[in-house]
Amino acid sequence: MRLLLSWQAAAREAGDPQADLMALSTTDASGEPRLRNVSMKPIEDHLIGFVTDGRSGKARDIAARPRVAVMFTWMTLRRQVTVRGAAVRMSEERAAREFHRRSRPARLGSWASHQSAPITDRGVLDAAFAAAERRWPEGTPVPVPPHWTGYVIDPAEFEFVQAGRPDRLHDRDRYRLAGDTWVRQVLGS
Ligand SMILES: Cc1cc2nc3c(=O)[nH]c(=O)nc-3n(C[C@H](O)[C@H](O)[C@H](O)COP(=O)(O)O)c2cc1C
Known part of the structure; x- marks a missing residue:
């Protein structure tokens, strides 16, 4: 996690517009894959969190199959990190803390949204x-919606790729958790 957070910080410094963005892969109950971007929330420096709508497709997928993969891509540095692990629901307190960090329009938007449900048109959302x-109204605290939630991924495997060499022989390191120890393997690009 230290290495992941340091690569993320380096991407931010290099001007990456959204260094916290990660593609989150899940599989639904029938085994079909699904992929979307979410913003990472670091949790106590060793877990990967994100917040979402508990009625969304990803929430349904995770309820059926908690194992997920995420991928960060930082093109500014030609770097990619993939992480695999199990996702569990964030504590309500933690999810509430993340909610109150949002801007007022984003908090109101969480009430207006019914993520992943079909609607007739954009007008319904507006x-x-x-x-x-x-x-x-302005000045009134916006409460946490009942469907607001978050997940925490406990990483079991990391893979770091540094690309950008003229020979395309990328540096690729995999770290796997074996018991309590992280085992590093260098992969042949
Ligand atoms: C830049 C960007 C950031 C996003 N961040 C989040 C996020 O943090 N949480 C979230 O639920 N959806 C986020 N989304 C929307 C998701 O990509 C996705 O459309 C939505 O969560 C519904 O996914 P699902 O139906 O597969 O659950 C973001 C999309 C983009 C393009």
């Missing part, structure tokens, strides 16, 4: 947002 604004 109307739901306007209703949330009327319900909690």
Whole structure:
């Protein structure tokens, strides 16, 4: 995790516009893969967290199959990190803390959203947002929606790739947890 966080910090310094973005891969109950981007929230420097809607596709997938993979891509540095592990629900307190860190429009947006559910058109979302604004006018605290949640991934494997060499022979290191020890393997690109 220290290496992951240091690569992320280096990407931020190199001007990466969203160094916390990670592609999250899940599989649904029938084994079909699904992929989307989410923003990483570091949890106590050793876990990978993200927040989301508990009614979303990813939440349903994780309930059926908790093993996930995430991938960070930092093109500024020609680097990629993949992580595999099991996702578990974040504590309610932690999810609430993340909610209160959001901007006011984002908090209202969480009430207006019904993530991954089909709607007739964009107007449905705009109307739901306007209703949330009327319900909690400026200066009123916006409470945590019941569907607001988050997940924490406990990493069992990391893979670090440094690309960008003219010969395309990337540096590729894999770290796997064996008992309590991280075992490093250098892969043949
Ligand atoms: C830049 C960016 C950041 C995003 N961050 C999040 C996030 O932190 N949490 C989230 O639930 N969705 C986030 N999304 C939306 C997801 O990619 C996805 O569309 C949504 O979560 C629904 O996914 P699902 O139906 O597979 O669950 C983000 C999308 C983009 C493009």
